[in-house]
Amino acid sequence: MKVAILGGDGFCGWPASLYLSDQGHDVTIVDNLSRRAIDAELGAESLTPIASIDERLAAWKEVSGKEIGFVNLNVAKDYDALLDFLNTQRPDAVVHFAEQRAAPYSMKNSTTKRYTVDNNTNATNNLLTAIVESGLDIHVVHLGTMGVYGYGTAGMKIPEGYLKIQVTSDEDENGNATKPHPIDLEILYPTNPGSMYHMTKVLDQTLFAFFAKNDELRITDLHQGIIWGTTTEQTARDERLINRFDYDGDYGTVLNRFLMQSAVGYPLTVHGTGGQTRAFIHIRDMVRCIEIALENPPERGDRVKIFNQMTETHRVRDLAELIGKISGAEVAYVPNPRKESAENELHVVNETFLDLGLQPTTLAEGLLHEVEDIAKKYADRADTSKIPARSLWTKQNAAGEPELQK
């Protein structure tokens, strides 16, 4: 299959590109390297020493004998180049990772808020509009987030994208009183996003629904949990292929941050009570899910296929305790910089991927390996001043110091 990977230089896109190339697919990466520019802007760096994109691709060729193409363009701004790329390359599928993906970064200040909305909305809209203009029948696989399920569990398991509801009205359409008559609808799960970043994924899903309906584009939206782990079979083959590992207050996701904090002897900082329940998936399962999604496209004219891409849910404080137990690190509770419920339940349907053959890597298996092979190995590269989450959801949240200042 000919696959273009938008955002293929990123944390998910890079291992996904290598994996698909390794499976024999013809892969081209499209990326404007904006994530590396943001690292520079934040004065932060991947814990792991990532090679330049050219070096990465050369190393992959050396190690695997396979070639991955690379096009440097801004999906959100360089529309003509994107259209031209699609017309020339004629990919069977596009995997769309090319968005600003950190919730804290999206809430930092007016510049990052505006960048996140502008970049993510225009990237998605440009891609869809260009596919329509090209007239090609390209399957789009997009990375969404569990964060679009706004109302959380609300007493049920969260379904895969669509919710069957009943409206109970005691008036008919003319406003005449009747006995209550139930009206059945199946709708996109109601949204209630928790950050500007999460909100852009709601905007995306609105765009997808429209293009699937109006233009009969084939689209799969993967509502992904938080990735943990760093290494896949392919990235481990050569140090120049190593994947990025973010631990800074903006891009570091909770589990990877804990692993790194434990490796450098920094207390595991839990926001608020740590009662937030989150969905997780290992990076090796993520790349496999992308492959499964590519192999199971919707038909033309179908509604958007939505899969929940997660394998386990955990409460944040339980994760901290678990890693504390393994590593001996202490757990520190700090004020929550986010505006969110202190405690939430999360129960998620994820049958589609399991039915299609996904075999989850469990936390129990994978954790120790990550601590030893990545977090400890590169601990000397850590700049602990970058760990605190300094991005506040509202000015009111500034009242408490958001994190331990070390």
Added chain:
Amino acid sequence: MKVAILGGDGFCGWPASLYLSDQGHDVTIVDNLSRRAIDAELGAESLTPIASIDERLAAWKEVSGKEIGFVNLNVAKDYDALLDFLNTQRPDAVVHFAEQRAAPYSMKNSTTKRYTVDNNTNATNNLLTAIVESGLDIHVVHLGTMGVYGYGTAGMKIPEGYLKIQVTSDEDENGNATKPHPIDLEILYPTNPGSMYHMTKVLDQTLFAFFAKNDELRITDLHQGIIWGTTTEQTARDERLINRFDYDGDYGTVLNRFLMQSAVGYPLTVHGTGGQTRAFIHIRDMVRCIEIALENPPERGDRVKIFNQMTETHRVRDLAELIGKISGAEVAYVPNPRKESAENELHVVNETFLDLGLQPTTLAEGLLHEVEDIAKKYADRADTSKIPARSLWTKQNAAGEPELQK
């Protein structure tokens, strides 16, 4: 009240600005005159001869003794200027009309699709982000559309923004079978927009919900029907104050198009069977609704207030027949360039405005006046080659010629 009117040079914004100024409010218009530029791009012109913004404002001062300020800036692009404007002007309220508002234009080609999404999403996001950055407590009144109510009437009257639903699950949150237990939620009415333009209003409403929740901004979203009529008490006071009247295939809305077609002896072109039911409101009622919305802001921390701003619903073919009967014009059925259901029902709750004192102008009262005073008076300015709707929702729709070619 100090009020900024974003998009105050447009079809709705101009009469709203004059009306509010006339009521004694301190009004400033913010507009980048993009609508006039699009007229030039399309080679189309308002049927009525509209004066330049400077001439308009000078005429208003002459006629009323009142001054309306004007700032030329692009709300979607000139963020710093917008923030500066808010900080200097410190308005109590902002009325936000500044969007690309024609569905056919939004579906014309990839450039207009992308412009519509980029302009509308960034305009709204810039405004909200700038208000948060300013720290000011500014009430935002936004013009949305009835088109966000995606599933239409679905057997009930469409409520004002929020829908009470029941989810009936026969599993509990742990996936254990139970007897069905209903879960009550109140959600934004599910959306299913019919064009890129309508979709941007769904994106807007997602942005509003987020900023109302996270930043406690006070926001009112008016889900407006199709405006008909041209003249308000204020625009009628001097010919230099005249409002725009669009009749071209992109910007001309259905009822105004029929009026103008009948005035120039062009058949009333009905798309498809004309079975589409639409909501309408007269332009004089629109300006009054804006005033009512300004007088009834939500409290800080409230969810977005949503009002349905419409007074009547009509089936398109009934309107054509009605105007045909008044004017003697013939009715012509042409293939529908849009992708939509041939026939739909529409029943809408609009009690909030009625309860707050709106006294609707009925079609029966207003129609004849519009035909005589506007459509006939300026009929010699009409370029009938601009009447056909040439914007196709999909390439398949190109199969039939969309409109009579005269």
